Amino acid sequence: MKELYLLESSTGNPHGEDWQEEVYQKIKAMKDLYLLDLNAVHQKVISKLQQHVSLQLPENERVEKLKALKYMLERYMQFVQISKRGIRANHKDKLGTYESQIIIILSADRRLRATH
Known part of the structure; x- marks a missing residue:
């Protein structure tokens, strides 16, 4: 799996003008890498929840x-789809943590699919 290793890259001066563009580019790269897979897992979780309700x-x-996972997936999907104008300083701090958590979720999903 491709990983961005966002923590290793420098983000420059957090008070400078370019930090927002750099954070946006990293988030955009995360979107390209992970959004389709996040959406697929999200759809599976929704389906399982709907089955539970229908039964x-x-x-x-x-x-x-499952409800907690659904909420988390929605938060990550929102994060990777944020507009450049919507980026705040706290987004920079969340990059590494969010990417790590996304990788854990997607890896767990791949392991589950491999066993079924």
Whole structure:
């Protein structure tokens, strides 16, 4: 899997004019690498939640975990689709953490697909 290793690159002066463009370019690269896969996992989670509701099963720990994963995936998909004008200084701080978490989720999904 391709990884950006965003933490290794320099982002220059955080108070300078170019930090926003650099952060935007990194987020855009994350979008290109991960958005389709994030969306696919998100659709699977939604499908599982809908199955649970249609079968009228009682809520359990698994459903709660699926709901939490759905929320997390939505947050990451929003993050990688942010507009350049929407970028704030705290986005720069989230780059490495978000990418690491995205990689963990997508890797887990690939392992699950390999076993089924």
